[in-house]
Amino acid sequence: MTAPSHRRPPSRIGAPPALLDVVGFTKSFGDVHANTDVDLSVQRGEVHALAGENGAGKSTLLKMIFGVYEPDAGRMFVDGQPVTPGNPAHARALGIGMVFQDLRLVPALTVAENVALSLRTGFRLRMDGLVRRIEEASRSYGLDVDPRAQVRTLSIGERQRVEILKTLMAGARLVILDEPTSVLAPQEVQSLFEVVERLKAEGLGVVIVTHKLNEVRAIADRMTILRRGEVVLNAVAPADYTDGALIEAMVGRAVAPLPRQRRPVDPAGRTLLALSDVRTDGDRGYEALKGIDLDVRAGELVGIAGVAGSGQRELFEVVLGLRPLTSGHVEVRDVDGVPARPRVAAAIPEDPVADSVVPGLSVLQHMVLDGREVPRKGVGVDWAEVGRRTAEADAKVGLDIAAPRRTLSGLSGGNIQRVVLTRELSTFSPVVVAAYPSRGLDIANARRTQEVLLEQRAAGAAVLMVSEDLEELISMADRIVVMHDGHVAGVVAAADADRMALGRLMLGGAA
């Protein structure tokens, strides 16, 4: 790693200046050093991958480039000229466009209206002209966007294309994509990458954040890895490094792969979770589950794949008894086969912040919010005993949760997830339902979480797990159930699962 002693863009003699040069960006939030002396250089016609674990500082770096945050130190050059974006409007004027991790479109408006919001329009809004311009731009970049469609009706992948289109129509020459693939099905990733290739061919620069190495290898010319706010690999060619070396650069140490060998599912094992012809309505009144049949045996891990919003959330809620059925049955049984008391299942919610976190309460107080019996002392809770059990649980699960006195709502998503995982997985539960268990976790903690879930399986639990990461499902599950639009679109044995076939099922096609 080179220490950047110079404070000018590091241009080679005779070469034209890079599209973007960031030199020595530094940013702290209180005690957190989110970026320390970070350099980043992007050429015209380059796809530059930015990788690193959660909290490594990727979004912070990009937000400084886009003028959302002001750097504490460091300089930035566009085409070799020193610039200070200061705010996103100025960054846009400099030719920088950013698609945020959380998409920011207005669902009730049409595509054209959303684009109009981001453009400088005169007093009169001339929609017809705008619609024509969107159609042109969308054709020339292969974006395939209907300007008259309401954003509400678009899939996540389509919305992302609208966001990209917005940046292009604002004149972006550098397009920044913050974790665009984490919400997409494999086919959608493919079509996103086709768009990225097109931008590259047009001579634009693209910065794309991802920690999936296969994606880096598929699309990136060069990659930069951040760890704890510092650059550990600067603009290297991914092909020069093995997967192991790149993961080690991100995590700071080697991470052993998940063991593939495990005890096969006993075909005579008891069915602990049984759903038959389950139907239920979603929050907005439409039918969210349209007749689901699903059995999970003791010692089996069933994975649920599907594009977000295919009924996964509702499936979990009916299993946990949180959502009434409109027809069908759900049976949750204890290991001995008797119908379970309520809350025999351990649950990792889809959105821990919305579903589990009570503002102002401590980590310790959250440890008793699992619906199981709470140690009592007189009229109150025996917090000393809860503390002892928490320490025990933490030691057993090994996710290294935050100090018990900390306020949970003040912690980052990954730290909240670790508290919920520790609470739910520290004791054996006959049925475990886990939604996106490793979401928000860095590689090491994600691996530990996967191990703990497999330990539950080995101990005889029936585990049902939703994940957006097909690799994770394939490496952990015994069977993968693909959901599409409230139906089971297909069931595949994980041993011979094929990513593209799963992807087709997720999008409603045939395998």
Added chain:
Amino acid sequence: MTGVAVGAPRRTAALTARTGTAARWLAACTAALVIFSAFILANDVDPLSVLGTIWTSVLTEPRQVEQILVRATPFALAALAVVVPGRAGLVNVGGEGQVIVGAVAAAGAGMWVGADAAPAVAVTVMVLAAVVAGGAWAGIAAALRLVGDVNEAVTTVLLNFVALYLMLFLILGSWRDDAAMGQATSPEIGPGAKLPLLGTSGVHVGIVVAVIAALVIWFAFTRTTWGFRLTVVGGNPEAARRAGLPVTVLLLSALVLGGVLAGLAGYVHLAGAEYKLRPTFGANIGYIGFLASWLARHRPLAVLVSAAAVAAIAITGNTLQISAGLPAASVNILMGLVLVAVLGWTSVRKADA
């Protein structure tokens, strides 16, 4: 990220946070006083002399301080009637009606046992009647919320009007005291039913009731499983539901207990201060209690302070009218200013965080 060094630095952080809050309070009150002074100036009165008068003839005058404490007693209880449902995330704007209903029930119970009943009997029956009536009145709103999903902030306000007209119906009709020479009041409660004064002071024992109630609620919030669960329901109902807590029962208990406390406020005001129902009985106690609860940020012990503060402002109003010739409503301006300033200023903390 995990638990390193949480001991000393955390404690100092908590301390600075607390002194910071106190400083903001002070700044907010000062700002309110400054704006109020400008208002006094605009009335051609010297603000310094007015503030001086407030100091010498209200805040350091023992008889006036006693008045403040007597006034503060129902305010504190009515504020607690907001604090308890507030802990569960409910908004009880029905203190006004629950106070009246409590007092009406107490007065009715007093008439039922008779003016010469033994004090112990009269007090017991009247207190029971007041808390049951207040609780039931809030229970109507709770039931509508839980069964019909009607917002309790709306129903409790509407029930305030029902309570007021119920009282008027009684004192203009069958409860009207013939001895009152045409005035619409209920008969005075019997001598045994009047709350005794503390020692030789003019302060009745209701204040002890208010302090004990605040302490009990503080204990319940911080030391009991019920209080913990109430915090969870109020903080994140979905988390409570997923943890299998009896959400319905908790919400119901919080709102009904709020009504019980407001009913108690009505009883204390009747038996300690007014002795009979009049058309203006209890006017604004519920609303001022609501303000006091917000000023205290729904903390049970802080409510005792904020109730005393609003009571002091209310008592000051009379003095201003008499000594400075300012309209009596001026004091409402001060009360409003203090409220807005304190709420605005102390919630800056959230924005910084």
